[in-house]
Amino acid sequence: MQTIPDTSPASGTDGPGPARAYEDALAQGVFLIQKCNQCAGHIFYPRLVCTHCGADDLRAVEASGDAVVYSTTVVRQGAEEGGDYNVALVELAEGPRLMSRVENVDPERVAIGMKLRLSLKDEGGKPVVVFVPPEVRP
Amino acid sequence: MTDMLRGSAVIAGAATAGIGEAFGYDTLELLAAASAAALKDAGLSIKDVDGLFAVTPYHPLTSLSVAEYLGIHPRFADTTFLGGASTVGFLKSAAMALQSGECDVALICYGSHQRTGAAGKKGRLLSPLLDTLPYEAPYRPRNPISSYALAAARHMHDFGTTREQLAEVAVAARKWAQLNPEAFMRKPLSIEDVLSSRMLSDPLTVRDCCLVTDGAGAIVLVRPDRVKDLPKPPVYVLGSATEISHRQIASMPDLTVTSARESGRRAYAAAGLGPSDVDLVQLYDAFTINTILFLEDLGFCPKGEGGAFVSGGAIAPGGVLPVNTNGGGLSCCHPGMYGVFAIIEAARQLRGEAGERSVKDADVALVHGNGAVLSVQSTAILGTAATV
Numbered sequence: 001m002q003t004i005p006d007t008s009p010a011s012g013t014d015g016p017g018p019a020r021a022y023e024d025a026l027a028q029g030v031f032l033i034q035k036c037n038q039c040a041g042h043i044f045y046p047r048l049v050c051t052h053c054g055a056d057d058l059r060a061v062e063a064s065g066d067a068v069v070y071s072t073t074v075v076r077q078g079a080e081e082g083g084d085y086n087v088a089l090v091e092l093a094e095g096p097r098l099m100s101r102v103e104n105v106d107p108e109r110v111a112i113g114m115k116l117r118l119s120l121k122d123e124g125g126k127p128v129v130v131f132v133p134p135e136v137r138p
Numbered sequence: 139m140t141d142m143l144r145g146s147a148v149i150a151g152a153a154t155a156g157i158g159e160a161f162g163y164d165t166l167e168l169l170a171a172a173s174a175a176a177l178k179d180a181g182l183s184i185k186d187v188d189g190l191f192a193v194t195p196y197h198p199l200t201s202l203s204v205a206e207y208l209g210i211h212p213r214f215a216d217t218t219f220l221g222g223a224s225t226v227g228f229l230k231s232a233a234m235a236l237q238s239g240e241c242d243v244a245l246i247c248y249g250s251h252q253r254t255g256a257a258g259k260k261g262r263l264l265s266p267l268l269d270t271l272p273y274e275a276p277y278r279p280r281n282p283i284s285s286y287a288l289a290a291a292r293h294m295h296d297f298g299t300t301r302e303q304l305a306e307v308a309v310a311a312r313k314w315a316q317l318n319p320e321a322f323m324r325k326p327l328s329i330e331d332v333l334s335s336r337m338l339s340d341p342l343t344v345r346d347c348c349l350v351t352d353g354a355g356a357i358v359l360v361r362p363d364r365v366k367d368l369p370k371p372p373v374y375v376l377g378s379a380t381e382i383s384h385r386q387i388a389s390m391p392d393l394t395v396t397s398a399r400e401s402g403r404r405a406y407a408a409a410g411l412g413p414s415d416v417d418l419v420q421l422y423d424a425f426t427i428n429t430i431l432f433l434e435d436l437g438f439c440p441k442g443e444g445g446a447f448v449s450g451g452a453i454a455p456g457g458v459l460p461v462n463t464n465g466g467g468l469s470c471c472h473p474g475m476y477g478v479f480a481i482i483e484a485a486r487q488l489r490g491e492a493g494e495r496s497v498k499d500a501d502v503a504l505v506h507g508n509g510a511v512l513s514v515q516s517t518a519i520l521g522t523a524a525t526v
């Protein structure tokens with residue numbers, strides 16, 4: 001059980017700030033988003049102010065991990081450069097969108113509206129947030 | 139109620155330099171060549187410039203670099219970096235500076251040696267001034283193309299827009315370019331050519347994307363009391379407006395609606411005009427989806443109907459609405475940030491200097507700039523003396 005840090009400025013100015021707190025949690029296998037204590041809206045990426053209402057009163061919460069494809073593209077490149085790959089905009093069940101990649105499915109078959117589950121991946125020692133269709137969840 | 143700035147700034151001079159390939163020239167040289175030509179066009183000298191509105195992809199202190207290069211000491215300057223929307227955005231700050239007396243002669247200028255300067259240097263195509271985006275970088279989008287591809291994919295999903303309709307935009311631009319001796323790409327282009335060209339980021343092929351060229355553009359603005367001294371017909375800035383919505387594509391509220399809806403609404407209101415008053419349109423067509431989005435958001439057709447609107451050559455020469463009559467960023471030139479070239483083409487059309495591609499009896503032009511990844515939109519309405 002990881003502790004979820006308070007990322008509001010009320011917790012002081014010693015840090016970590018919200019971006020570092022996000023990275024630290026991700027390194028522990030937890031994907032954090034933020035929820036506003038004033039308007040209850042969620043945001044991503046981690047910030048000091050709520051983009052819904054302007055309050056500087058956010059707390060980090062663990063994302064449910066449920067999401068859908070909002071839009072998708074296939075970046076085309078030669079096999080010698082690593083081949084084609086997916087780039088998607090993913091909409092989290094809580095509302096915010098982020099850029100990500102849908103894996104375990106042919107990049108061309110990723111479709112808008114497709115249901116997804118979070119899948120954290122290690123890429124060269126860095127944790128990366130990707131998504132997979134739930135039926136092929138590893 | 140029309141805006142207090144309506145008609146308060148007049149385009150007195152406009153010029154381009156080094157469009158296409160300008161071997162052996164660097165960015166500031168091209169910018170200076172366009173600036174000198176625009177000032178001659180206005181019957182003025184570089185030494186008359188006291189308001190400088192400059193941006194390039196390579197100079198973070200652009201106004202300083204340009205002022206020094208030109209040998210001027212401007213008393214008002216604006217280097218606000220709105221990507222490709224910067225120069226259209228400058229029309230507002232220039233008009234305000236002129237009206238308030240902060241300057242008397244405003245020079246808006248842009249240049250880039252992106253094509254020949256970047257040749258063979260991978261990664262030099264994008265501005266080195268651009269920051270790395272930590273929440274995008276792990277996914278390696280081929281930006282800016284992938285961000286626009288994501289918008290195109292969502293538009294296709296929501297409204298049934300087709301790749302053929304996107305291709306119509308590129309084909310129309312090429313047909314206009316074939317009438318423009320200055321345009322860089324003038325070979326015939328068919329819808330099939332666009333569809334069968336190399337896919338870069340689905341659904342956008344290389345022919346759905348703007349050119350990479352060299353080039354510079356400059357315009358000179360003065361107050362209307364100087365109109366009688368100008369060698370060329372005046373082109374009035376009737377209204378302009380800018381709106382910023384995001385920096386990276388994941389933060390765009392709705393990928394099928396741009397802030398052009400809001401910048402357009404305010405620019406029309408300032409001019410006291412609407413889409414039906416517009417005789418010709420110069421839109422920032424970095425990608426084919428742009429033209430469709432902006433025609434919708436600027437009121438030329440309802441949301442979702444842009445694909446149908448551009449079909450059948452409707453925005454090509456002889457169509458229902460003249461759009462990007464120089465060939466646009468898709469076929470005329472695109473040296474990194476295109477906005478100033480849209481203004482220059484509108485001015486040339488309204489002055490009656492557009493030769494074979496002239497739009498007959500044109501009095502009102504809409505110019506639209508776009509920056510980064512549909513992130514910022516700037517709209518301006520320009521008019522001939524008949525409109526003031």
Ligand SMILES: [Zn+2]
Nearest residue numbers: 036039050053
């Ligand atoms: Zn809030």
